Amino acid sequence: MEKGKYGFFDPVSQEYVITVPQTPTPWINYLGDGVYGGIISNTGGGYSFDRDPRFKRVLRYRYNSIPEDQPGRYIYLKDTETGSAWSATWQPVKAGYDLYECRHGMGYTSIRLEKDCIAASTDYFVPLGRKMEIWRLKLHNRSNRRRFITLFSYAEFCFFDAAKDQQNVDWVQQIGQGEFEDGFIFWNAFMKTWDYTFMTCDRPPHSFETVRDSFVGRYRDLSNPVAVDNGVCSNSIAHRGNGAGVLCHQLELSPGSTEEVIYILGVTPTKDAIKTEIKKLLHPEEVNQLFQGLKNYWQNYLRSIQVTTPDPELNLMLNTWNPYQCKITFNWSRFVSLYQLGIDRGMGLRDSAQDILGVLQAIPEQARELLVKLFQCQFEDGHAYHLFYPLTGEGSMGEAQGGMYNWYSDDHLWLIEATMAYLKETGDFGFLDQKITFAESDQQGTVWEHLIKAINFTATHLGEHQLPLNGFADWNDALNLDRGKGRAESVWTGMLFCRVLVQMTELATYLNQLEIAHTMNQIHTATKNAINDYAWDGHWYLQAFDDEGKKVGSHSSETEEQIYLNPQSWSVLSGVATPERAETAIKKAVDLLGTEFGLVLLYPAYKGYRNDRGGVTTYPPGAKENAGIFVHTNPWFIIAQLLIGHNEAGYHNYRNILPVLKNNIPDRHEVEPYVYCQNILGKEHPQFGLGRNSWLTGTAAWAYIAGTQYILGIRPQFDGLLIEPHVPAAWQEFKVKRYFRGRELDISFHRNRTEPTSNFSIQVLVNGVSIDSAGFIPLELLEPDQKHFIEILLEDKEKAVS
């Protein structure tokens, strides 16, 4: 892979390496693994929190501010002899440098900056299972003379309630209290109703500040703090106002020597507890072990699926960045990023349900835990909260609150999709018997009952075309059709409904619940027929019927919304479309919606605000839901293409959305090239190609599924593994190492001829023995806790026949 203008992939270290600090947007990484942690940019910007970014915030961050991407986890360096000062992460001083390099790795970020023969390298990471972060600074004197460097750490403390911190400066500015004790800075509110924030270092400081504004100085900013100017801190104790963790150290470095300085920042219930804990921990070897432990953790996470294919970019994504991103989305849903402030929305129910799909192969137990939390968001009537806060469990209907239908038509159905995927990956059918309390109720139901209630809710909330009512919205949050009549129906939700009904039927059959299987199948047939009877528009499927009963997403529309993407993809994913209709719809979608960066969500875009369409029309043409490339929906389409045998086209579209390929157009795309983003401005927007909302997007899970389960085609089933590759015809071979229900599988694919074709038959060998099952490997063929070799041979059909 080529080096980009701002950086490159290092496949050996599994890091993305940023070589220029002025990235078009801050290019971030995540520290921690769902408990203590936060975000960190390539110049040290970002913030931390303990489990909940809203109610247990540790560090402040100023979104969309000037200067951008501040504050962060900063270390200032000052050459005492020359008076020159800079930052170990470039920001916030932004001084000239001789070398800059940021390496975002799995769960850590390391930033190097060399200036005037002083090489600083800072590793940032959260040790596993601890409520703290380590900043490990290594300072190396490359010069041939003794150097005197003064260091200042800077962490800007936040009130634990991050929303109040920002919105009630009157109160919050009166109650903050800083302390300095035994080398620790402590920060808390006067009433001490929450944990302390602490900051310390492996050596006693020369001086310190706990008052932010004493460090910065009046009318200055973080690029030239008065304390750095003075070369010393004032030992300020905060009795009110803003707090900061500033520890000042004066170092002497002999020529060629290296000094390691370890800062630790975190939260603690008591001052004594952390003093004891830190005493044991603050040794370079100990810290090194913690760092290594973290790296091992991530290697272990990633090993569940590792692939070797002819496509290095696909390999890079599927082996490293895509599953890593899946875990981050699993941790934070759409809550904490450069675009979601960790304040306003909490976790999304449908989001988390889909995020689960991307981590099942590695951490099924954690997935089950989250699933339980999601089921706790489901009401007795079957529908579910749209959002919830992870720490308190408090749920809400999000924007649907107060609408005529204060629910989304799809939230509860995703619980089924996620549960099915969980069962297929794990075979843990006992989960179906687990009792879980309903939302705002003291009643419990088994998971199975929760699933049935989800089906029932939709089955009893149908509109005049026997399609699910749209509610406040379907997956397309912004398409708000309800205008008080309660008529609007979602074709797409009908398709999702069909998809989960198929799976419920399968599961009920598998569990020998034949009556339920029959009922599920009946509902499925009725819904499928309704869709085909009413929602086929001649060349594609409609998206919905609006509150007047009019078609949404029809060729009969004059200038707007003639076609929506999702119903085309889902007509296949749900099995609703006949082969002919699928072929036509998918082809039309490519023609009308396709771009070099993925398919747009609809076409043509809405040209102005429409009350009968709602939120989608608040966006300008080409942005977000209004005909932007909503990347999340592209893997759905890709899967649909593959499922109907459009392998080359599906692979082409898969590559179109690969973040790694954006490494060549960073100033156009702007966001990180190592993770998927939620949206890219579409072809009708003047800034076509600009990405936003990187990291937290359902794209991660679905692109991972598209890659592993559909392109490579290794797909768990209730009772085994289906092998059904849809790789491009040019591929001669690929290998996949995969763990499945405790078995280690070594899967190798081979094509028996050189000329590309997609007209092939499949032959599967398990441990050298050919099985005759059209690619399906029953679980009983795979002995538990063993390694198995699976060979897949694709043969040209004619040749095979001959």
Place this chain on the structure above:
Amino acid sequence: MEKGKYGFFDPVSQEYVITVPQTPTPWINYLGDGVYGGIISNTGGGYSFDRDPRFKRVLRYRYNSIPEDQPGRYIYLKDTETGSAWSATWQPVKAGYDLYECRHGMGYTSIRLEKDCIAASTDYFVPLGRKMEIWRLKLHNRSNRRRFITLFSYAEFCFFDAAKDQQNVDWVQQIGQGEFEDGFIFWNAFMKTWDYTFMTCDRPPHSFETVRDSFVGRYRDLSNPVAVDNGVCSNSIAHRGNGAGVLCHQLELSPGSTEEVIYILGVTPTKDAIKTEIKKLLHPEEVNQLFQGLKNYWQNYLRSIQVTTPDPELNLMLNTWNPYQCKITFNWSRFVSLYQLGIDRGMGLRDSAQDILGVLQAIPEQARELLVKLFQCQFEDGHAYHLFYPLTGEGSMGEAQGGMYNWYSDDHLWLIEATMAYLKETGDFGFLDQKITFAESDQQGTVWEHLIKAINFTATHLGEHQLPLNGFADWNDALNLDRGKGRAESVWTGMLFCRVLVQMTELATYLNQLEIAHTMNQIHTATKNAINDYAWDGHWYLQAFDDEGKKVGSHSSETEEQIYLNPQSWSVLSGVATPERAETAIKKAVDLLGTEFGLVLLYPAYKGYRNDRGGVTTYPPGAKENAGIFVHTNPWFIIAQLLIGHNEAGYHNYRNILPVLKNNIPDRHEVEPYVYCQNILGKEHPQFGLGRNSWLTGTAAWAYIAGTQYILGIRPQFDGLLIEPHVPAAWQEFKVKRYFRGRELDISFHRNRTEPTSNFSIQVLVNGVSIDSAGFIPLELLEPDQKHFIEILLEDKEKAVS
């Protein structure tokens, strides 16, 4: 008056003049008069909005940010020859200068900055009745050579919903749209559901930016924008992202010449409407007239009371800054300041009711309009919202929401106090018949009925000592006694109740509603007796009974809350205390609560969080309600002192809280020396003397009343004017010009002896004729629409008797 470290008062121009830009906090002023406007600091920082800072925001402001006090209304200057750049208001470039001066006047701010022989002077004001602000820049070339100066305006546009602007960057960053048309920059959201923001200039720009980040540049800040570096703008059109109003002009100034450049920023429903309006307006003479019109407006406002006394600081406050601050608090309650973000709370009901008291003499019609809005916040059962939004009328119970008692015990009673003051000032008894709809109801009631319902609510919500239940809190928002038993009672609310009952009795009597007068009197007697029976603590009055029925503010408390200030003041204001008790209580309050900056709210402070006291104990000792100097309560105490004849002590305390005297200790006090602040850290706080929450405080109205109605002693009654001065004995004479119900009164006071004494009798002459009424002048003696001369002669009592 001496010049302070940062500035001085110019009594001639009625301006406060700031001579050093680095004030300890931004020292601000308000532009506009309750419609379009906002705040502006001494270095140009601040923001604008149209009526409602939450839902019709125009400009952004970053509270508690680094760098502080940005953005604002900026003009950059760049010397094209030298490349040197600076700002006309010092911020945000913060370059060195030869002269800096900010003049905060009545409704306008003018900032001068001279550098390199270029003198820039910018006047900021909102023309009366227009939804726009004018920035009038005068550039003078003091050098003897031709100069080439490039100008860049900078206004950072906000999404109209200021909370969403900050909290939903995902959406807001996708929908902003900039346009440039006929010299105008327009800004709106794509859906155009709100007015346009516009920015224009009296001459076509050389170039422009509508994209904020194109102006600033990547990883730069407002101190060194890339466009200023380049000396030219890029004519960016915002299709998304952040918007700004940047107009670039290249000027050529001959030696000694002056150029006037006029920028206009505001809101408009249509682009055409504003083009037409501006075309008529954009001439220097026209702009000058608008500026003069504004100045005349304020002179007219101020003339309703003008005093001449031996105390220049008192004169300065009562003639200019105090009534000016009263109008600002009347406009914005506690909604828009450096401490209230214009987002979170709206207007306060009790706050606005008290703010009305400070403007009645000048704008009774506007006061009546606001009173009507407040009555619309009253429920049919008599209690009232705690907060409301001025634009939508939407009300809320504030923090009381969800408590056991979701109301404050005093809100509705302030409606009575305000109405009484309105009637006394205006004689507009017809107001009592006006019908006003109740909150969340379609029922109407006359004002009189509203008042009776307010009385009834309290009369029917009494506790076990027959005192008003405390509800969520009384005036002391932070004293939250309710812990689920519903027992807590407020002695203080009992006193407020008595005070309004006395006035209701007087009014009913005056209106010949004798039965009601009798009832009011009965309730009053019962409450008064209850207070004296249960709430006298031996040397002072209790503040409350808590939810266990235990005393709050009693000498029997061990280390905390032995005495609260308010019940002592209000024992006099309400007429509850016997003279002996009043004497003792007031004396004890001085002893235990008095400081050089005013009396603290309670003593000793709470030393840690107490669940049975609530919010007050979230503050550290000495801060805000926890034994801070809550300045608002000081005029109450002063009035009480004066009412029991402690004239010298009352005057002494009045001077203690005078902002103007803080001009000598700006680094300790930090906030503006020309307006009252809400709180000063108390004697138990390490930062004793530090002020916060300047401008928006009930202190303004009550200090004005203390000064004009109690020290100078000219007090409107239902049927005339009471003259009852409580001036210090050393004063030989003073004069007051006052308008009262259409009459112009020229009041002069004279003391007939030189030796100070407070043992005097009063003699009043109206137009030269002595009246025998112990200082009361019946209205019938004052012919309407005429000027009257009133002389007050104070005579030594013994001498008078002799």
